[in-house]
Amino acid sequence: xxxxxxxxxIPWTLVVFLAALAVPWLGSRYDVFLATxxxxxxxxxxxxxxxxxxxxxVSFGHVAYFGIGAYVCGxxxxxxxxxxxxxxxxxALGAAFASLVFGFFCVRLTxxxxxxxxxxxxxxIWAIAYKWNDVTGGDQGLPDxxxxxxxxxxxxxxxxxxxxxxxxYVVSLVVVGLxxxxxxxxxxxxxxxxxxxxxxxAERASAIGVDVRRYELAAFVVAGGFAGIAGALFxxxxxxxxxxxxxxxxxxxxxxxxxxxxxxxxxxPVVGAATLVLLNQEITSYTExxxxxxxxxxxxxxxxxxxxxxxxxSAGFAWLRRKRGRAISPDARRLExxxxxxxxxxxxxx
Amino acid sequence: MTALLELQDxxxxxxxxxxLFGISLEVNQGECxxxxxxxxxxxxxxxxxxxxxxxxxAGHVRFKTGNITGWAPYRVARAxxxxxxxxxxxxxxxxxxxxxxxxxxxxxxxxxWTIDSVIELFPVLGGLRDRQGGFLSGGEQQMLTIARxxxxxxEVLLLDEPxxxxxxxxxxxLLAKVGELKAQGLTILLAEQGIEFSLALADRVYVLEKxxxxxxxxxxxxxxxxxxxxxxxxx
Numbered sequence: 001x002x003x004x005x006x007x008x009x010i011p012w013t014l015v016v017f018l019a020a021l022a023v024p025w026l027g028s029r030y031d032v033f034l035a036t037x038x039x040x041x042x043x044x045x046x047x048x049x050x051x052x053x054x055x056x057x058v059s060f061g062h063v064a065y066f067g068i069g070a071y072v073c074g075x076x077x078x079x080x081x082x083x084x085x086x087x088x089x090x091x092a093l094g095a096a097f098a099s100l101v102f103g104f105f106c107v108r109l110t111x112x113x114x115x116x117x118x119x120x121x122x123x124x125i126w127a128i129a130y131k132w133n134d135v136t137g138g139d140q141g142l143p144d145x146x147x148x149x150x151x152x153x154x155x156x157x158x159x160x161x162x163x164x165x166x167x168x169y170v171v172s173l174v175v176v177g178l179x180x181x182x183x184x185x186x187x188x189x190x191x192x193x194x195x196x197x198x199x200x201x202a203e204r205a206s207a208i209g210v211d212v213r214r215y216e217l218a219a220f221v222v223a224g225g226f227a228g229i230a231g232a233l234f235x236x237x238x239x240x241x242x243x244x245x246x247x248x249x250x251x252x253x254x255x256x257x258x259x260x261x262x263x264x265x266x267x268x269p270v271v272g273a274a275t276l277v278l279l280n281q282e283i284t285s286y287t288e289x290x291x292x293x294x295x296x297x298x299x300x301x302x303x304x305x306x307x308x309x310x311x312x313x314s315a316g317f318a319w320l321r322r323k324r325g326r327a328i329s330p331d332a333r334r335l336e337x338x339x340x341x342x343x344x345x346x347x348x349x350x
Numbered sequence: 351m352t353a354l355l356e357l358q359d360x361x362x363x364x365x366x367x368x369x370l371f372g373i374s375l376e377v378n379q380g381e382c383x384x385x386x387x388x389x390x391x392x393x394x395x396x397x398x399x400x401x402x403x404x405x406x407x408a409g410h411v412r413f414k415t416g417n418i419t420g421w422a423p424y425r426v427a428r429a430x431x432x433x434x435x436x437x438x439x440x441x442x443x444x445x446x447x448x449x450x451x452x453x454x455x456x457x458x459x460x461x462x463w464t465i466d467s468v469i470e471l472f473p474v475l476g477g478l479r480d481r482q483g484g485f486l487s488g489g490e491q492q493m494l495t496i497a498r499x500x501x502x503x504x505e506v507l508l509l510d511e512p513x514x515x516x517x518x519x520x521x522x523x524l525l526a527k528v529g530e531l532k533a534q535g536l537t538i539l540l541a542e543q544g545i546e547f548s549l550a551l552a553d554r555v556y557v558l559e560k561x562x563x564x565x566x567x568x569x570x571x572x573x574x575x576x577x578x579x580x581x582x583x584x585x
Contacts, residue, residue: 190451190452190455193444193448193451193452194452194455194456196441196443196444197441197444197452197456200441200442200443201439201441203403203423204435204439204441205456206403206422206423206424206427207401207403207423207424207427207433207435208427208433208452208453208456208457208498208499208502209424209427209428209453209456209457209458209459209502210424210452210456211422211424212424
């Protein structure tokens with residue numbers, strides 16, 4: 001029990017954040033590249049999970065808002081030479097506004113129709129990005145989106161030693177960290193609890209007075225806004241914004257990340273994002289049949305952990321604890337068993 | 351005196367299968383009215399048409415002086431009609447307190463009933479404040495569902511099969527609680543198969559059969575006439 005208390009008292013979120021922050025100093029350029037990709041994808045996946053895991057809305061078009069964020073930020077920074085401090089909030093607002101307009105129609109439909117309409121809207125965004133040459137660069141995209149002006153970092157010890165990619169990683173990590181903290185707060189707020197009631201049973205929620213559509217729309221807008229932030233960071237990270245970013249397979253990819261990590265846990269999508277990014281990189285370097293290998297691995301993981309990786313792990317820990325409790329005493333066993341049950345549910349909601 | 355809640359010739363259907371064929375009934379202020387009848391006669395559907403969960407295909411639902419036919423369920427709830435559904439599922443991932451808090455916020459009707467006062471009515475919930483809804487017993491869940499509806503300060507309470515699936519002792523405790531609510535002046539529309547439960551509470555009774563009202567009258571009259579009761583309910 002003592003070790004458990006100790007483990008519970010460590011602020012794991014902070015530990016992980018600090019460890020991630022150390023990557024540019026301890027790791028290679030390649031590590032920084034991977035870590036940036038994981039952080040941004042993680043944010044994107046968590047924003048999708050606000051719909052999928054919290055509200056129970058399946059959106060196949062979440063990439064639209066990621067793409068709008070990327071384009072808004074990219075166009076403002078490249079074409080209009082705006083600073084990052086303006087372009088990033090503008091990307092979030094632009095994506096949120098688009099979610100409000102599209103979401104208004106989507107939440108009027110249920111389940112599969114909601115999913116199809118969200119996909120249709122994302123394809124509209126893709127078509128605009130692909131065809132509107134003057135603004136988006138069409139199929140050529142928007143190459144050479146500049147890095148934000150990070151010269152101020154050079155005067156700061158440690159940060160000044162980093163390359164621009166490392167410095168941008170630090171900025172991204174802070175933005176992602178703040179966004180995740182905000183989303184976590186939202187999920188644990190009364191607003192988030194009302195979203196949970198909608199996922200559990202929308203009809204029952206409406207019967208106690210919840211205006212289901214309005215709350216669904218609000219969730220859609222918040223998720224879209226955070227997806228926009230992820231997109232803005234991604235455009236800068238990959239040094240350009242291209243119409244591929246809004247094409248539907250990207251929506252499928254982020255959904256795989258989210259489900260792979262586990263939709264019942266706040267950190268599930270982040271773990272899923274990290275897993276998919278790393279698997280992708282590892283396998284492509286070994287074989288040209290990487291998509292076959294990746295598909296097989298995903299299949300096995302999804303079958304082995306129906307609740308996602310995080311869901312599987314927390315169930316595993318609960319089982320281990322029960323097992324250990326049995327070895328101690330009947331009394332402790334009973335306590336442990338109930339404790340384990342509640343923690344598994346608490347974990348689910350955290 | 352106009353009725354607090356009134357159904358006029360309400361028809362309803364689930365897709366092609368028609369369930370209600372012209373139900374008319376009224377519930378007056380402070381009354382406890384019971385819908386009796388066997389499984390599948392339309393008791394639940396009648397309540398669902400009031401809530402807007404199954405909008406009537408014809409007919410009207412009036413509440414206080416307004417026509418609420420076709421209103422979205424959340425508007426009906428906020429207007430002051432509280433619904434305790436038959437499956438009595440609480441939100442299983444939320445704690446007892448969170449279930450009550452969500453309902454209080456959703457209904458947007460502050461009043462006599464607060465989280466503290468419903469816990470006073472159902473003291474057992476006080477000890478379970480932080481317990482996950484999914485880990486409650488059937489009786490505790492039923493009390494939580496009623497408490498959850500009460501924190502919305504409804505003017506009329508629709509109780510759908512509250513005693514279903516509960517142990518006799520629990521039913522008795524529940525009966526006492528609902529009786530307490532009635533004594534406080536709360537208007538109640540109750541749907542029940544259990545005659546003992548309903549006749550103990552009800553002022554008036556509607557017996558439904560195949561989606562129509564077969565009999566209406568005072569509960570006392572029905573209680574006194576055992577032969578009529580047997581004929582109506584074929585028990």
